[in-house]
Amino acid sequence: MLQHVPDVLTPDELIEARRLLANAQWVDGKVTAGTQAAVVKNNQQLPESAPEILALRQLVHGALNRNALFFSAALPSKILPPFFNRYSGKTNHYGFHVDNAMRRTPDGSAYVRADVSATLFLSEPDEYEGGELMIEDTFGRHAFKLKAGSMVVYPSSSVHQVTPVLEGARVACFMFIQSMVRDAEKRRILYDIDISLMQLRQTVGETEAVVHLTGVYHNLLRRWAE
Ligand code: NI
Numbered sequence: 001m002l003q004h005v006p007d008v009l010t011p012d013e014l015i016e017a018r019r020l021l022a023n024a025q026w027v028d029g030k031v032t033a034g035t036q037a038a039v040v041k042n043n044q045q046l047p048e049s050a051p052e053i054l055a056l057r058q059l060v061h062g063a064l065n066r067n068a069l070f071f072s073a074a075l076p077s078k079i080l081p082p083f084f085n086r087y088s089g090k091t092n093h094y095g096f097h098v099d100n101a102m103r104r105t106p107d108g109s110a111y112v113r114a115d116v117s118a119t120l121f122l123s124e125p126d127e128y129e130g131g132e133l134m135i136e137d138t139f140g141r142h143a144f145k146l147k148a149g150s151m152v153v154y155p156s157s158s159v160h161q162v163t164p165v166l167e168g169a170r171v172a173c174f175m176f177i178q179s180m181v182r183d184a185e186k187r188r189i190l191y192d193i194d195i196s197l198m199q200l201r202q203t204v205g206e207t208e209a210v211v212h213l214t215g216v217y218h219n220l221l222r223r224w225a226e
Pocket of ligand 1: 097098099160
């Protein structure tokens with residue numbers, strides 16, 4: 001499932017994130033790529049040693065924690081600290097690849113299984129040319145170029161690429177999430193029920209049927225969650 005999550009950051013948070021990144025010292029993006037992905041990865045990334053990375057991560061975590069749509073779509077159990085990247089000039093694309101299944105935490109103490117990937121756009125679409133996130137899933141190819149502060153959530157198992165940025169600079173935040181429900185189809189069913197329930201609560205209220213359906217949602221989550 002590909003899910004667009006609009007306005008993850010408030011306007012003030014977006015300004016703050018961009019301010020923090022304005023003078024960042026970027027390094028070669030290959031630092032976090034597996035050997036296969038490294039061949040096609042040609043971008044820049046904020047290193048773990050960057051002085052602004054902690055504040056940026058706290059800002060993004062705070063925004064994710066209050067976002068009901070993100071929660072419903074990803075059902076996150078562990079979120080790897082977000083990374084930040086930049087596509088511009090000669091380091092301007094990331095060819096088709098799949099994300100590694102297991103990711104070590106930055107301190108090296110544990111692994112997080114990547115079930116869900118997410119890209120949070122930090123540059124406005126008119127600030128760069130090209131730079132689309134292209135994702136292939138069972139429904140075909142989809143390209144995303146969202147407004148700054150908005151995010152796309154997609155299964156980590158999908159093949160995806162960032163097309164060359166031909167002009168300007170594309171700065172984004174990307175992250176890997178271990179879901180409580182590792183199977184993408186099961187996550188989709190839960191998401192569909194959850195969204196329908198939210199709409200039903202608004203249109204018909206907490207009727208007996210809505211309460212029962214809510215029970216079905218939680219019973220499925222109980223069966224499927226790890
Ligand atoms: Ni990727």
